[in-house]
Amino acid sequence: MSANDFEFQGLQTTAIHAGEKPDSTTRASSPNIVMSSSFVTDADTPFSAENLQGQTTFFYTREGNPTVQQLEQKLAALEGAEACVAFGSGMAAISALMFHQLKSGDHLVMSDVAYVGAAELMKGLIPSFGIQVTRVNTTDLKAVESAIQTNTKLIHIETPCNPIVRLSDIRAIAQIAHAAGAKLSVDSTFATPVATQPLSLGADFVVHSLSKYLCGHGDAIGGAVLGASDELSGIRDLLVHLGGALSPFNAWLIMRGIATLPIRMKAHEENALKVAKFLESHPQVKQMIYPGLPSHPQHELAKRQMRNFSGMIAFQAKDAQVVAPAFAQRLQVIHYAVSLGHQRSLIYYISTQEMLETSFALDETQAEAYRNFAGDGVFRLSVGLEDAEDLCRDLDQTMSIVGK
CATH class of the missing domain: 3.40.640.10 (Type I PLP-dependent aspartate aminotransferase-like (Major domain))
Structure with missing residues (x-):
């Protein structure tokens, strides 16, 4: 065949x-x-x-x-x-x-x-x-x-x-x-x-x-x-x-x-959009990056080039160095782990300084363009197939405590 x-x-x-x-x-x-x-x-x-x-x-x-x-x-x-x-x-x-x-x-x-x-x-x-x-x-x-x-x-x-x-x-x-x-x-x-x-x-x-x-x-x-x-x-x-x-x-x-990829991707996109909108309005979030949001600087390109906006989110958080260990210790639904695209949600903090010093080795203009998206670092969130309300609640219960 x-x-x-x-x-x-x-x-x-x-x-x-x-x-x-x-x-x-x-x-x-x-x-x-x-x-x-x-x-x-x-x-x-x-x-x-x-x-x-x-x-x-x-x-x-x-x-x-x-x-x-x-x-x-x-x-x-x-x-x-x-x-x-x-x-x-x-x-x-x-x-x-x-x-x-x-x-x-x-x-x-x-x-x-x-x-x-x-x-x-x-x-x-x-x-x-x-x-x-x-x-x-x-x-x-x-x-x-x-x-x-x-x-x-x-x-x-x-x-x-x-x-x-x-x-x-x-x-x-x-x-x-x-x-x-x-x-x-x-x-x-x-x-x-x-x-x-x-x-x-x-x-x-x-x-x-x-x-x-x-x-x-x-x-x-x-x-x-x-x-x-x-x-x-x-x-x-x-x-x-x-x-x-x-x-x-x-x-x-x-x-x-x-075999379930098309229906999974539809669910990933629906969940990611809900979580992205929630995070975009959260007082502890400095910047939200998701192609499905009008706030993404390339949203128009995303609409032309992507039939599905996928489940990948990046966001900057206030006090990220405090939020990251809090996520690792307190998240109940989302796993603090690398990789992505799984049925379960995964989150991990990626430091800009570490990336620029080790993996990327960019010149100053490129580094500045990276910082425009990442700031001092981003949380990469792979939004899974759980109930979006539970994912938002899981993120909020950690960030809200850190923000007090």
């Missing part, structure tokens, strides 16, 4: 059925978990992975697995992509994309604010291979254009970005990239395919951390790169040779999560 089998189906139907079909032997309705590392094969099957290109049967799970393949087909259908390669983590997916697209002497333009793992990769390891990296505030299209060099091969953006929920204009940046002979990759983890399909806006690659909204339950780690089939075949080679394979069991858990 190809991704295109569900090209004209509704989103929820695609989330449930794409990549799946009843087992031909048992007639099981749910997909099997094929927990086998190797597969019985014919005597003339090549031993080297390099000679297995185009083979339709399975050989060894690092090179391909039926359960992982089902997940890849489902993701490709949701993103409108020709192909997908699933990895053992989001960072494995990002790393494979970078090493496939870039070599010594090439130049990468990247969002100056992005997931810390990706930011640290581009600050340390990638330049050590002779690859130039320019970090730029990708909300500023002129800055993106000015960063382009003759050897620029890739622009990588994250929208909405982690942790300050700032947006970048995918369509406009795709045009800039293609005019320069470069490609555009978009980390769309915060948005999910329910909100945004970057390929339809001109992007060449989409990256997801499957551990977040796509899994949705905080119990499996995975990553994926999606795009054109010819590009993805090279990325799959890196998966095979660098060994970032996804466990079939995790693939099965993530598929199970995706």
Whole structure:
């Protein structure tokens, strides 16, 4: 079953059925978990992975697995992509994309604010291979254009970005990239395919951390790169040779999560909007950042680019250094923990000084733009599926006591 089998189906139907079909032997309705590392094969099957290109049967799970393949087909259908390669983590997916697209002497333009793992990769390891990296505030299209060099091969953006929920204009940046002979990759983890399909806006690659909204339950780690089939075949080679394979069991858990993704994202958005409005009017909150609010500086772009505003909120609080430990000790419903996109709400304080000193290493203009959103630090709140009234009450009972 190809991704295109569900090209004209509704989103929820695609989330449930794409990549799946009843087992031909048992007639099981749910997909099997094929927990086998190797597969019985014919005597003339090549031993080297390099000679297995185009083979339709399975050989060894690092090179391909039926359960992982089902997940890849489902993701490709949701993103409108020709192909997908699933990895053992989001960072494995990002790393494979970078090493496939870039070599010594090439130049990468990247969002100056992005997931810390990706930011640290581009600050340390990638330049050590002779690859130039320019970090730029990708909300500023002129800055993106000015960063382009003759050897620029890739622009990588994250929208909405982690942790300050700032947006970048995918369509406009795709045009800039293609005019320069470069490609555009978009980390769309915060948005999910329910909100945004970057390929339809001109992007060449989409990256997801499957551990977040796509899994949705905080119990499996995975990553994926999606795009054109010819590009993805090279990325799959890196998966095979660098060994970032996804466990079939995790693939099965993530598929199970995706089945409810559209209805979960609707509930995340509804809850986030209620919590954001509550926090925006709270006396202990200095600044509220949520794309679904008119107060977000890029609300109009969000309305054009996102069909769902997702469940990610960032906010500045008065006396944040006191509020953070109070949240960790007193919250009853919301967990004080990292990660995001789970059914349960998660909150964590992210210090601006720490980010600027360690992960981001921005110049003064970029740092000032970051501070315009984050101040001295932001609480990143992943709004879950609990009752919004309970979430507001949980936040209020801590902040109100601290504020007295």
